[in-house]
Amino acid sequence: MFTTGSKLLVGATLLAAAAAVLYGVLVEGALGTVGLSSAAVALGLVAGVNVAARDSNVSAMDTAAIADAPAARPAPGASLWPLAVAVGGVLVVVGMVTYPVALIFGLVVLLVGTVEWMVQAWSERASADAGYNSELRGRLAHPLEFPVLAAVGIGLIVYSFSRIMLFLSKTGGVAAFGVIAVLVLAVGFIVAFRPTLRGGAIGVVAAIAAVGLVAGGIAAAIGGERELHPHETTGDLAGEGQCDTTDETEADENASQSIAAKSNLAGTVTLGEDGSLVARTAGVEGEQEVLVIGRSNPSNIRFDNESGEERRLVLDLGTRPEVDEAGEVVEGSEVPDQRCTALVEEGGSQLLTVTIGEPSSSSDTPYRFLVPGVDGAEVEVVVP
Numbered sequence: 001m002f003t004t005g006s007k008l009l010v011g012a013t014l015l016a017a018a019a020a021v022l023y024g025v026l027v028e029g030a031l032g033t034v035g036l037s038s039a040a041v042a043l044g045l046v047a048g049v050n051v052a053a054r055d056s057n058v059s060a061m062d063t064a065a066i067a068d069a070p071a072a073r074p075a076p077g078a079s080l081w082p083l084a085v086a087v088g089g090v091l092v093v094v095g096m097v098t099y100p101v102a103l104i105f106g107l108v109v110l111l112v113g114t115v116e117w118m119v120q121a122w123s124e125r126a127s128a129d130a131g132y133n134s135e136l137r138g139r140l141a142h143p144l145e146f147p148v149l150a151a152v153g154i155g156l157i158v159y160s161f162s163r164i165m166l167f168l169s170k171t172g173g174v175a176a177f178g179v180i181a182v183l184v185l186a187v188g189f190i191v192a193f194r195p196t197l198r199g200g201a202i203g204v205v206a207a208i209a210a211v212g213l214v215a216g217g218i219a220a221a222i223g224g225e226r227e228l229h230p231h232e233t234t235g236d237l238a239g240e241g242q243c244d245t246t247d248e249t250e251a252d253e254n255a256s257q258s259i260a261a262k263s264n265l266a267g268t269v270t271l272g273e274d275g276s277l278v279a280r281t282a283g284v285e286g287e288q289e290v291l292v293i294g295r296s297n298p299s300n301i302r303f304d305n306e307s308g309e310e311r312r313l314v315l316d317l318g319t320r321p322e323v324d325e326a327g328e329v330v331e332g333s334e335v336p337d338q339r340c341t342a343l344v345e346e347g348g349s350q351l352l353t354v355t356i357g358e359p360s361s362s363s364d365t366p367y368r369f370l371v372p373g374v375d376g377a378e379v380e381v382v383v384p
Contacts, residue, residue: 009047016040079120084113116141157210160217167220234340243314243340246373252312257348259302266299267291269369269379271307277369277377290380291369295359301352301369305344311371315339315354315381318365356383 020036023029091106123137124130165173191202232250237243268280269291278287293299303313320337322330341350360367360383367381 003050006047006051009043009050013040013043013047016043077124079117081113081117081120084109085117088113156214156217160213160220163217163220166225167223169226234342238338238340241335241338243312243338244336244370244372246312248310248343252343255342255344256350257345259349259351264300265302266293268302268304269313270304271311271313271371271374271377273306273308275307275374275377277371277374277379279369279379288379290382292382292384293354293356295383296355296357298353298355301354302349303341303344303352304349305346307374308346309373310343310345311374312343313341313350313352314370314372315352316365316368316370317356318363318367356381359383 016036017040020033020040023036024033088106088108088110091102092110093106095101095103095106119137119141123133123140126133126136164176168176187205234243234251237245237249237251242249265282267282269277270280271277279289279291280287281291291301293301301313301315305311315338317337317339319334322333322335324330339352339354341352344350356367360381367383369379369381371377
């Protein structure tokens with residue numbers, strides 16, 4: 001008895017042979033006759049092999065062969081990795097003409113999707129047992145997948161939190177995260193109070209929270225960061241040449257009024273109750289009106305305020321060319337070249353670290369320490 005495939009191939013062989021005969025008799029063309037004869041021979045050969053193999057069908061009497069036949073194996077499961085590979089390829093193409101970050105992300109997705117697709121395809125053909133194939137894939141892929149997924153998940157959570165915190169205002173951030181803390185506490189109480197609560201319900205709640213967090217982070221990132229006001233420092237005062245002010249500035253807010261024990265002090269400058277400014281140097285007895293500071297080396301100067309008012313210590317180095325916001329020198333314009341501390345309250349101390357690159361002999365005006373608002377409170381500075 002011929003099988004279905006054998007019937008088709010035998011019929012095709014007979015048809016090709018009949019066509020070769022008719023073509024040779026009626027048309028008398030050698031090329032067509034040879035071609036049809038060759039087709040008949042080839043089809044006859046395939047038909048003979050198929051008849052011998054019986055369409056590769058397994059005998060109904062051979063139960064073991066039926067169970068082990070390729071057709072008896074379960075069909076491969078659905079997979080999203082081909083879609084991931086396609087998305088990665090699109091991102092690579094788009095990134096090549098737009099932004100490098102899209103290209104890099106596309107390459108990562110393309111590489112991960114290809115490897116995962118290959119591993120899944122290999123494991124599904126490892127044996128006829130679907131459970132064993134799944135276990136085999138897990139043993140190969142899980143040691144790499146779990147750490148990577150954990151790192152990506154933590155990164156998304158941290159990034160989303162950072163975008164939301166930078167988007168919200170100072171007071172809005174406190175209120176928002178206060179509400180989130182209450183919600184977390186409430187969900188934890190419900191889970192602890194109802195131990196019979198299904199794990200699936202807890203997973204759904206966690207998934208909704210994670211999606212909401214990531215969606216909020218994306219929305220906050222698109223909205224942009226709130227405007228952050230940079231806190232002014234004494235370095236900003238020195239850069240603007242405004243160290244000689246006696247008014248309280250933003251740089252003076254919450255300034256420390258004490259310093260820890262410091263080594264390598266170049267000197268101590270003290271403002272007395274009578275408004276006098278004197279200097280002391282380690283290893284030299286008595287008070288000096290001139291303080292020697294090394295050139296091109298960081299020098300620590302301690303300022304003690306023993307007067308009854310808030311005062312700041314200013315190092316006056318003459319003038320320097322003005323520099324605009326772009327960092328370019330403004331020709332024909334000069335500003336005071338100063339270094340200063342924040343306002344020091346009565347009995348307080350602060351440290352002024354300075355580096356002077358030019359000797360005092362190269363300046364038209366002498367280097368000096370002074371206290372704005374106190375006439376005559378000066379100490380000359382000599383830089384060799």
